[in-house]
Amino acid sequence: MKSSAQGIAMLMVVAIMKIQWLVLTTHKQPNKLCPSLRLREDILEVFRGKPFVISLGTQNEDIGNLASSLNTSLVWIQTDVCPYISDVDIGYITIGNEVILGAGVAYVAQAIDNVVVAISAAGITKTIMKVSKVIAMDVLASLYPPSADAFSDTASQALNQIVPSLVRQGAPLMLNISLEYTLFISRDVVVRDESLEYHNLFNVMVDWVFAALEKINAADPSITISETRWPSAENLPHESTDNAKTYNRNFMERILNRTGMPRRPGVAMNASIFDLFNEDEKAGGVE
Numbered sequence: 711m712k713s714s715a716q717g718i719a720m721l722m723v724v725a726i727m728k729i730q731w732l733v734l735t736t737h738k739q740p741n742k743l744c745p746s747l748r749l750r751e752d753i754l755e756v757f758r759g760k761p762f763v764i765s766l767g768t769q770n771e772d773i774g775n776l777a778s779s780l781n782t783s784l785v786w787i788q789t790d791v792c793p794y795i796s797d798v799d800i801g802y803i804t805i806g807n808e809v810i811l812g813a814g815v816a817y818v819a820q821a822i823d824n825v826v827v828a829i830s831a832a833g834i835t836k837t838i839m840k841v842s843k844v845i846a847m848d849v850l851a852s853l854y855p856p857s858a859d860a861f862s863d864t865a866s867q868a869l870n871q872i873v874p875s876l877v878r879q880g881a882p883l884m885l886n887i888s889l890e891y892t893l894f895i896s897r898d899v900v901v902r903d904e905s906l907e908y909h910n911l912f913n914v915m916v917d918w919v920f921a922a923l924e925k926i927n928a929a930d931p932s933i934t935i936s937e938t939r940w941p942s943a944e945n946l947p948h949e950s951t952d953n954a955k956t957y958n959r960n961f962m963e964r965i966l967n968r969t970g971m972p973r974r975p976g977v978a979m980n981a982s983i984f985d986l987f988n989e990d991e992k993a994g995g996v997e
Contacts (some may be wrong), residue, residue, distance in 0.1 A: 845885055
């Protein structure tokens, strides 16, 4: 696995002990209304009848089309989702990736709402399927201590529109955790934030986001970790197979113990491990 590789992610769904994959929409026969909305049929075929939960992610460049045209969402759901719904467990559809601070952010909430309508119009009754949004840590204005954090002004404006769309359908806000974090091996308290204690930076990062959500009066959405990883090559000795094994093992144990975060004790969380196989031949810049 190369640290530069991006793309399909393997996800652990802890509540039901399934494995979940993030499948980016890239298909040889594009949707005519939205050319880059293309599904990887070869990947989805593998998961027919299997105990896996799948997340389908749209391209960032498709957000405007999904928002401006309900028909685009209707056609996409009918064409690329309905044929698989009976025997592929599709848990989430994510609208773009880490687009909160970039062009197109103004369209995200409407795109979410349109896809939700399209799912309902298609007669899909699976309560587990949610339409969500993936964000990165750069939406935060400060990082220490967790309780002091808040979203940047730009991110606050965007999330004030997006969060209500998530809450209405009971969907989580998905958070990409960057890889520059410890291996969950410290037994001592690393950070104290008033009465809260943190033994690893994963907990700190998630509580940063919870604290920031509270500051925009949006404490309701749950959080799903859509990306976290430890690279296994290139920058030795830190990027190594041993460190990747340690991180992945300890991360899984941390999620599976279902103890929640210091700011949300006892609240279980879904999470994903990103890049479990080498994608070194993929074009650069593809998320």
